[in-house]
Amino acid sequence: MSATHGKFIWCELMTPDMKAATKFYGDVVGWTTSSMNVEGMPPYTIFEASGAGVAGLMDFPAELEGKGIPPNWTGYVAVDDVDQSAKDFAANGGSIRRPPEDIPSVGRFAVVADPHGAVICIMTPFPMDNPPPEAPANAPGQVGWHELYAGNGEEAFAFYSKLFGWTKDHDFDMGEMGAYRIFAEHGTPVGGMMTKPPNVPMPAWAYYFNVAGVDSAIERVKAGGGQILNGPMEVPGGSWIVQAMDPQGAFFCLVAPAK
Template sequence: MLQTALETRSDTHGKFIWCELMTSDTEAAGRFYRAVLGWSVKPLSMDVDHPYYLFEIGEGEKCLGIGGMMPMPAELAGHMPPSWSGYVAVDDVDQMARDFKENGGIVHRQPEDIPEVGRFAVVADPDGAVLNIMTPLPMDDMPPPAPEGAQGTAAWYELYTESVDAATGFYGRMFGWTKDQDFDMGAMGPYRIFAEHGKAVGGMMKRPESFPAPSWVYYFNVDRLDAALERVKQGGGKLVNGPNEVPGGSWIAQCLDPQNAMFCLVARVR
């Protein structure tokens, strides 16, 4: 049955499609990311109870949404820090939520509709790393994707997990992701690059002791890493790891924004 299900999945099943910031101060966070990554901030919904903002790059007709931002819900304030999360497209969000649970994962928020957008759920893998899954509504005027490597776009998706092999198997069953290659990190074990429909899009590694729990982190492209880190500092953020050179010649750094949400940067030039 698993083989049959995998063969019938669409070309978009398992694709990261969105990144979203949940923060304690949307105004301050908007200023910070505008300065660091060049994003513009566009109010999408100013509903008093559910305001939502788009992060965009480009101008005019070439303006592209690359992420979203929302205030921390009152029921979560004090229970979790501001954070970034990712959305993965799935063909049937209701079935995928059931699959997560049946394979040892958790459904934190049952599937529900977002009007004119799609149907989503909040899930976690068996180690507790949280993701959003979504079945988007069809769009007749889907904008073209941003050029690969463009300033401010999402670049890489990284999982800190308790078992790289177990995580590889789980996400392979859920999303069809496959192992691309491993890099030996000695005592830390392998850094495993995974592929979505044959394209390397992220990595998995044993959770470092500095991370209190398994989690996903998100990397965004910048033109020059040192210049971007200076903007992080000037904007009230912090560098927590890096700069580090990684295989392939890129440079990365992990940072905290002024509200203590972790985000990561990657550039071809330090």
């Protein structure tokens, strides 16, 4: 495995209203935007922090309408060989939801799911002549944490550690809710996973975007027509989190170093 295999590299929102979502997340997270026009591909908006892209935004695909899939955020994980990794997902009990294909000038990607149905994207990026400098994971506007509500936390960790090389950093005892497994990518803690509580309808990944303060962010979420579902809550290490839903129905989370 290379030094980038298993690394989260992108986050993407599928929404029924790109214009409204662009304004909402710009106000809440502080992102600026640019457009990416690729021949043969639908319109795509880039969310930027400190002048570099961190996430993307696209129209909710017509082929997914009526299938019970809400607007949603999906993460992309870099892999050395996306075709092989897609096969590995299927061979180890997961599934291929969209076979590997190229995005011109960007990379080759696939949509896959783990054995319990949590969906994620994998990508082998094409080489870049001048890659932008990588911002610190805790910088404002970056994706600061990646969280899996798993069908079974232990089984999920075994699956992802095999396919992505993730390792256990430590477990946090959540009492009746069980263990919260902090996992690391090449030695750096980047996320957590746990067996989903009964009120979470299906196994799924969630993504936390960095903001400066959680209370002011909550007010921006409400002012923009979003809903606060959980929090604010202090988590081990002193950060504050909130879980929310945007006006179009996509679940997202915020994390801040201060309340």
